[in-house]
Amino acid sequence: MIRRIALSFAAALLAAFVCAAIIVFGALEGWGRKPLASFGDDAAFAVAISNRLRAETSGNAALILVKAGQPVHEVFVSKGAPVDRDTRFQVASMGKWVTAVGIMTLVEQGKIDLDAPVSTYLTRWKLPASEFDNSKVTVGRLLSHTAGLTDGLGYGGFAPGTPVQSLEASLTRAADADPGSEGRTRVGHEPGAAFEYSGGGYTLLQLIVEEVSGRTFNAYMTDAVLAPLGMTGSTFLLQDGAANVAENFDAKGTKSPLPRYTALAATSLFTTAADMARLIAAHRPGPAGEPVGRGVLRPETLVAMRKPQAQQYGADVWGSGVVLYAPNRSGDFVIGHDGSNRPAINTSARLDPATGDGIVLLETGNRALATKLAGEWVYWSVGKVDSLTVVMELRSTLIRAGLWAGGAFAAVFLLVWFLTQRRRVTA
Numbered sequence: 001m002i003r004r005i006a007l008s009f010a011a012a013l014l015a016a017f018v019c020a021a022i023i024v025f026g027a028l029e030g031w032g033r034k035p036l037a038s039f040g041d042d043a044a045f046a047v048a049i050s051n052r053l054r055a056e057t058s059g060n061a062a063l064i065l066v067k068a069g070q071p072v073h074e075v076f077v078s079k080g081a082p083v084d085r086d087t088r089f090q091v092a093s094m095g096k097w098v099t100a101v102g103i104m105t106l107v108e109q110g111k112i113d114l115d116a117p118v119s120t121y122l123t124r125w126k127l128p129a130s131e132f133d134n135s136k137v138t139v140g141r142l143l144s145h146t147a148g149l150t151d152g153l154g155y156g157g158f159a160p161g162t163p164v165q166s167l168e169a170s171l172t173r174a175a176d177a178d179p180g181s182e183g184r185t186r187v188g189h190e191p192g193a194a195f196e197y198s199g200g201g202y203t204l205l206q207l208i209v210e211e212v213s214g215r216t217f218n219a220y221m222t223d224a225v226l227a228p229l230g231m232t233g234s235t236f237l238l239q240d241g242a243a244n245v246a247e248n249f250d251a252k253g254t255k256s257p258l259p260r261y262t263a264l265a266a267t268s269l270f271t272t273a274a275d276m277a278r279l280i281a282a283h284r285p286g287p288a289g290e291p292v293g294r295g296v297l298r299p300e301t302l303v304a305m306r307k308p309q310a311q312q313y314g315a316d317v318w319g320s321g322v323v324l325y326a327p328n329r330s331g332d333f334v335i336g337h338d339g340s341n342r343p344a345i346n347t348s349a350r351l352d353p354a355t356g357d358g359i360v361l362l363e364t365g366n367r368a369l370a371t372k373l374a375g376e377w378v379y380w381s382v383g384k385v386d387s388l389t390v391v392m393e394l395r396s397t398l399i400r401a402g403l404w405a406g407g408a409f410a411a412v413f414l415l416v417w418f419l420t421q422r423r424r425v426t427a
Contacts, residue, residue, distance in 0.1 A: 004420045012413035019408035023401035027393065028385060035380040045380055046073040049373055053077060059249030059344065059365020062087060062273035065377075069281040069356035071274070079365065080247045080255065085274040086233050089246045089362035090258055091347040092339030095236065095269025096202050098279070100143055100321020102221045102265075103205055104301050107139075111212050114140035114320070121208045125168040128186050136191035139208065142201040143320040144309035150188030153199030154178030155267045156342055157259025160240075167207055170262040171200065178342070195310035195318060199266040206265035217264050228296045229282055231275035236264040245270070249365035250343035267341060276349050276360040284356040306335045306353065317387055325375075326384035330354035334378050338371050338388060348374035352381060368392065 026032065036052070037044035046065055050073075053063055057077045062085065065073040076083050083089075106112040112121065117135040119126065127134045132148060141147035156176045158164045165175050177183030185200030206217045213220040218237040226234045238245065238258075248256045261268035282294045283302055292299040308316035308324060316324050316333070324333040332353055339347040348370040351358040359377040361370040375389035390397075 004417060007420060008413045008416040011416045012409040015412035016405040016409040020401040020405040023404050024397060027397040027400075028390060030379060030383070030385045033379060033385070036376050037380060039380065039383065042067065042072070045377075049376065050075045052373060052376075053361070053363075053369070056369050057363060057365055058251065058253040059363065060087075060089070060246045061361070061363035061365075061369075062089065062246075063373075064273045064277045064360045066277050066280050066351075066356070066358040066360070069284045070287070071277050074273070077363075078246075079249060079253060083246050084244075086272050087244050087246050088233060088235075088238070088242065088270040088272055089347065089364070090238075090248065090341070090345060091269050091271055091276075091362060092267050092341035092345050093199070094276075094337045094339035094347045094349060095264075095271070096266060097322055097337035097349070098221070098225060098231075098234075098269055098271075099202055099205060099209075099265040100305065101279075101297060102209060102225045103139065103143060103321070104297055104305065105224045106209065106212055108298060108301060112139055112208070114138060114143070118142065118204065118208060121211050123211060125171050125207060127204075128184075130187040132187045132190055134187055134191075137187060138191075139205070140309070140320060141191055142198075142205050144318050145195055145197050145201060146192055146310050146318075147198065147201055148187045148189040148191035148193065148196070149185060149198040149201050149204075150196065151183060151185045151198055151200035152178075152181040153183060153185075153203070153263070153266070154181045155199060155261055155263045157261045157267075159259060160257050164260055165262045167203070167210075167262055171203055171207065174200070174203075174263070176259075176262070195312055199263065202266035203263040206263070209265070225296055226275075229275075229294055230278045231271065234269065234271040234275045236268050236270070238268075238270045242270075246362070246364060248343070248345065251365065251367055253365060256343050267339070271362075273360045273362055276362070277358070280349065280351045280358040280360070281356070283351060283353050302353075306333055308333075315387070323387070325350060325386045325388065326378050326382060328352050328354050328382045328384075334382060334384075334386075336374075338374070340367065340371070346370040350374050350377055350381075350386075357381060 036048035060083045061077040063075040137147045171185045174183040306319040310318035322335040326334045336349040344367045347362045375386035378386040
């Protein structure tokens with residue numbers, strides 16, 4: 001009897017494990033997933049994603065599809081004041097991609113060494129002492145979220161008309177930290193050991209830009225990055241009364257004020273769909289012979305930024321300031337960045353460097369719509385599941401895997417029990 005139970009249990013457990021593994025692997029590979037349109041059908045995809053956007057937006061949204069570096073389809077949805085391709089949206093963490101470009105300009109100028117300790121460049125503030133070696137915190141590791149910082153930031157910002165913290169005070173402890181965030185920029189894990197997303201790391205990069213350049217962060221970024229790329233509608237420091245700024249809505253469609261930020265590099269970029277399309281276009285030669293990088297960065301630097309620097313669960317997920325969303329069809333990655341902030345800001349940009357194809361989606365009023373639709377573009381474009389789609393669907397995938405594994409366990413246990421019982425009777 002005990003032997004039969006053990007044999008049945010072992011076989012059932014193996015079946016459950018195999019079944020769960022197949023479900024999870026299938027989710028990662030997109031088994032059973034249907035693209036919004038047939039692969040390669042640009043017109044049908046444009047219609048499908050536009051319909052989804054109009055149906056699910058409860059605030060403002062701007063969408064641009066890019067083909068070979070050129071905008072080919074644009075959709076704008078507004079609940080309040082009209083928005084267009086030149087309307088400024090607050091894009092939250094999407095600005096980290098632009099910040100990383102700024103850091104790399106200083107690297108190309110020889111003013112920053114990616115492998116040097118950040119202390120090399122700091123006079124106004126220092127990382128607090130820790131049980132780990134702070135000299136292992138480098139600019140390169142800050143870019144890839146592998147510096148061992150455990151701040152967990154997330155910045156909510158400061159209400160209009162109220163003072164913002166100084167940069168140094170925010171690094172010490174952010175007064176506008178998202179709920180649940182420690183808010184202190186410090187080394188809490190071994191630098192270089194693992195990926196851990198850090199908004200504080202990018203605020204520290206903001207300070208480094210100011211220390212190295214001798215200018216304010218917004219001034220340096222405007223002159224070194226935004227203006228040369230033609231991103232003239234973009235700024236990290238929005239002036240009061242600025243024109244053509246998208247109104248902010250929460251998930252219920254209620255208007256919400258736009259806060260102001262200390263953490264400009266991490267979360268305060270105000271940009272337009274057209275400007276983000278220009279950033280995408282800069283990764284390939286322009287129609288009038290403009291060079292890759294548009295003179296802001298060398299082509300080889302743009303390639304280096306998407307070299308894998310961080311992994312999770314065995315998958316490459318981060319380069320130097322860009323997210324690696326999925327392998328493309330050319331041995332490279334679909335790259336870009338997302339942004340999300342309270343009350344319901346969600347922004348996404350994706351680029352396949354091999355083709356120059358991409359998507360820009362800026363929206364308020366839905367906490368996850370831009371990321372979901374950008375993931376749909378990735379799957380339609382390269383046939384791979386976007387890494388953030390995997391994260392967003394993880395709970396449902398695990399539930400489905402658990403249910404199938406439970407069914408497999410019960411079925412195999414009963415089958416083996418029946419077969420061994422029958423064999424015993426026959427014998």
